[in-house]
Amino acid sequence: MLQVLRRGxxxxxxxxxxxxxxPGEAVVWIDLLKPSRAEELAVEASLGVDLPTPAEMAALEPSSRLYQERGATFMTARLLARSHEDAPFATPVTFVLVGGRLVTLRYEELRAFNVFSGRATAADEARGATALLGLLDAVVERLAHVLDDTAARVETxxxxxxxxxxAGDFRPTLTGLxxxxxxNALIRDSLVSLGRLLSYAALAPEIAESPGDAAHLVSLQHDVQSLIEHAGQQAAHVTFLLDAALGLINIEQNGIIKFxxxxxxxxxxxxxxASIYGMNFRVMPELAWAAGYPMxxxxxxxxxxxxxxxFRYRGWL
Structure with missing residues (x-):
């Protein structure tokens, strides 16, 4: 799907x-969501760039994710997708600044894109770099929101x-943790990927030549760094709770074994x-005693x- 946002x-x-x-001169943002090959070729021909393939977007080498070519700045980050479902995952998303326009290439629906598209149309974003920074703001906000939801689940x-x-069941709690x-690991992976992207975005001419955009970029870098630290602290908290739960399980099991x-x-x-006096030998003097049974x-x-x-004296009970 190919959709565009024009000024006005x-x-x-x-x-x-x-x-x-x-696209026309008024186009600020071109969004490619699961594009067909014809749509990719049309955008490449109109802008004079080569868009990365899905394999190149998923590559681990930074040189394949962050590079400049033919006057365009290509930046790919792994963003969290389907965070509200049972099986969230990270998906690569490519941002391209070229000719004053923003081009985004993705293969999954992302809620941050939907949220920002409404803001962008209302604010009438005039430049591709401004649209990029606003979109990244929405992505960071979304990750922060998911991180807060995860923190609430951890507190519960x-x-x-x-x-x-x-004697309560630990399984639901352990599964939730x-x-x-x-x-949390997926969120941290996305934040680290975004941090690399933001560092490289400072090299884009559209951002470097605008003091306002450069300051906005620095603010985003600080936000991402603080969220990375938050995610790290939360991971340590989850590890502590898992250890505590396993320790309590061991204590309960030890108590049962002890009992x-x-x-x-x-x-x-x-x-x-009882076994001794249950033996049927002829010569057992106690069998003939009147006091044998009470004894x-x-x-x-x-x-x-x-x-x-x-046991009570030793403190074992």
């Missing part, structure tokens, strides 16, 4: 890219861990006495009580 328009316009397509898990009733840790161990020790001596019961009670008293 109140919304994006979807256009059919094909041979001879021309923390309360569930330390105020949990005895694992999901929060995975999402059965004490019961086994308490009943072992009485069982031994055996008394021995079993004493043998059961003495271990309990010893």
């Amino acid at each position: 328009d109140d919304a994006f316009r979807r256009e059919a890219g094909g041979p001879g397509w021309w 898990a923390s309360t569930a861990i330390f105020n949990r009733p005895r 694992a999901q929060a840790q995975s999402l 059965f161990s004490v019961v086994a020790v308490v009943f072992m001596p009485p069982t031994l006495i 055996a019961i008394g021995l079993m009670l004493v043998a059961a009580i003495l271990p309990v008293l010893w």
Whole structure:
């Protein structure tokens, strides 16, 4: 899908890219979402650039993600996608500044783009660099929002861990923490990728020649750095809660094992006495005593009580 934002328009316009397509001088932003090959070729021909392929966008080498070519600045970052679903992931998004225009190339719907498109039309963004910085602002805001939601989930898990009733089930809490840790890692990956992009964006002529845009870029870099630190602290908190939950599980399991161990020790001596007098030998003097039965019961009670008293004295109970 190819859509464009022109100066003075109140919304994006979807256009059919094909041979001879021309954006016009009023176009500020060209957004390519899952574009067809014809749309890619139309944009490349009209702007005189070669857009990266999906494989090049996903490459790990910084030279493949951040570069300048034919007067255009290409910047690719891995952004969080489908954060509100069960299986979020990072997807590459390419930003191109060329001829005073912004070109974005992506293959997933991103909520930050939808949010900013409304702001951009209302504010009537006049330059591609200004649109880029505003769009990156929306991306950072979205990541901060998701990070705050994740922090709230972690706090809920923390309360569930330390105020949990005895014999409660830890599985939902551990599952929630694992999901929060995975999402937090994706957020941090996106922020680090954005940090590299912002550092390279300072080399773009459209931004370097505008003091206002350069100052805006520095502010974005500070925001991203603070969010990276926040994500790191949150990851440490999740790790602590996972360790605490596993420690409490071990304590409960040790308590159960301890209980059965004490019961086994308490009943072992009485069982031994009962086993001795349960043997059917002819010569057992106690069998003929009138006090034999009370004596055996008394021995079993004493043998059961003495271990309990010893355990209490040692502080094991």
